[in-house]
Amino acid sequence: MSSCNLLSAWHGVKIGKSRMRIWRLAILAIWWSVWEERNDRCFNGRSASVQAVWSRAKYLLLEWEHGLSVNIFTEDMTMLPRVRSLGDIIALHNVLMKDHKGNAQALFNKKCSSFALFEGKSCMGFIPYQIYSNFHITDQDEVLVTQIRTWLAHYKFDAGMNEYSLQLRDIKVGKYFDLVCKILHMSVVVDDVSILYVWDGTDAPPTEIQMNLDDEARIPLPLQSEQSPLSRDVLCTFPCVGTVLRFTVGKFFEDIGLQLQGRGQWVKFRNITCQLQSGLWKGVLLPTSKIRLLSDKDSAVKHCERGYVERLSTGVDHLPRPSSITEMGYGHVGFSSLMEVLTFTKVTQKFKCVVRFVAIYPWQPEDFRSPETGLYRIRFTLEDPTARIHAYLYGEDGEEFFGGCPTIEILTKKMNKLLGIPESDDAAGVNACRNPPWVQLCIKSYYLDKNDPWTTRRYRIFGARLV
Incomplete structure (x- = not known):
């Protein structure tokens, strides 16, 4: 069956209006997942199982189903919104609403659009902690911010745990998942590439070692995934229990997510995966991966911290x-x-x-x-x-x-x-x-x-x- 015939047959299925949008997104998620798998096999020498590709398609469908997409363009990265905590409020002025393939999108114009970020706590005033240059708060903004804060006070707003949310103790090679974790350190490898060190208090599963023992004399099994080991001063800032996972990240993630709060900030990664390198776990960011800053009071953060404290309190059981x-x-x-x-x-x-x-x-x-x-x-x-x-x-x-x-x-x-x-x-x-x-x-x-x-x-x- 050709792609055109498949698409025609897919859209020809009779289904309720309430489910039609999800049904239309499903074929796109499947195609996108198959296309990425094809690229991985052709250009990167990597292959995933049918179950992994199907899992990725389901994840993308869940990701695309919710939320309003806002495309913001500024003169440099530092002027983009820098959200401090999950549940904070953004006010957008003079954005252009567009319909893109049946989905509503907001388009930000750096010349006429503006934004402001407010804390989501109900007790806070109306002084934004970040303002785009030409933003002016109005009475209507104050009314809307008050209404949203009132709603948030009665809504349990957390990191959005779902069937894809895992801890490091549950990770598997090639499985797509979300991860709530703490940023411990970030080191620059080259100008646009850095290594990010994250931790959630749990131990990653032990791995099988695939290595010719005759090679140990010439190419020893590495002690860490990065080329140069971290200094002892940096290691002394790491927790002594729990696996520290490494991610190789580009400038995009550095500018938008990681420099906002720096070391000690809790974040949620969405749609990531893991690989093994010489028996060491290595986190992998995908083109569709996202990062979200979390409040220290977020329920998912509290869950990680509580689990870590319980591990330490059990003596050798950790x-x-x-x-x-x-x-x-x-x-x-x-x-x-x-x-x-x-x-x-x-x-x-x-x-x-x-x-x-x-x-x-x-x-x-x-x-x-x-x-x-x-x-x-x-x-x-x-x-x-x-x-x-x-x-x-x-x-x-x-x-x-x-x-x-x-x-x-x-x-x-x-x-x-x-x-x-x-x-x-x-x-x-x-x-x-x-x-x-x-x-x-x-x-x-x-x-x-x-x-x-x-x-x-x-x-x-x-x-x-x-x-």
Whole structure:
């Protein structure tokens, strides 16, 4: 069937007037989703399942069904409306109303149109917190603002949770969703590209690691998705519990959304998705993605904050549940997340953590010992929901960890179990898709140069045994 015939047949369906607009939007949402999927496959080498494309079409239909579109043009980005909180009020003067394909749109002309932004709280006066240059408030504006505030006082106005709203703990690759989160930091990569760091207090799901272990010597598994690690000063501003998700954002989002409030602002992203990069979650903004500033009193924000406080109050329950394949002493010390390890106030310290072993170098058991000294020297890559680090196993700590001098066969079995390598894998883990278990571990930090302790800080495994 041709596109014309399909469109004709679609519009020929007899349906009630109240549902006709949604029915007409549905075919556009389907076509748009299929077209974007086609572009992804042709130009980006990515493909999604039929269910994911259908999910995206349904999301777009929900997005297009509600709201009045207002196109505002100004001489530069800083003059655009900068809404502080969800529920605030915008007054628009001299805008042109147009019908675009059956949908009402307001068109802003920078020469004759104007706007003003008012707080949505009923107790506030009529002094706008932002005014476009030629805006003049009228008595009618005050009447309308008062009426809207009265209505808002009896209306539970929140972030608009729907079936697409997820927390980071529920994300899946390629699934389109909305996310209420807190902006922790933003770093500029190049002039028009930045990385945005967001958090909602939950842990993103652990991922399978797909990597050739022979590549660890030449191309180590990265510790973060960005090329350069954040400074310790920045990391110290991050929460120590919960995954920090990275987004690569362009200048549009920087100018319109992110510079309004900066770090600490709660926002809602609409129509985003996630990908995996070297086993790390990475947020993806789409051409149809939107960002909305939220008030600290928004119900969705309160839900995130309440969940975070409850996690912290449950002690070790905020950590992943470890398996029993490791044993350790040092029982008088509480558990720490890797973010706490990275940001601890002292250079040298001992920690207990729950982590996954996601990479190892060297990976062949016969190479674990130095050929010169016969001592163990291994570099592990450890991760938890908050961070990844390199940790080293040396000398007597290696003897304790592996339980003396096991045979190569026994050592291989233990390491395969620790790294999550399937027992049936004939290649002994070289190309295996690995799902490492959570294990308990003791780590101590030290430094290589007393004149530069923080830059030369390293981590070492001790006091643990693999069973």
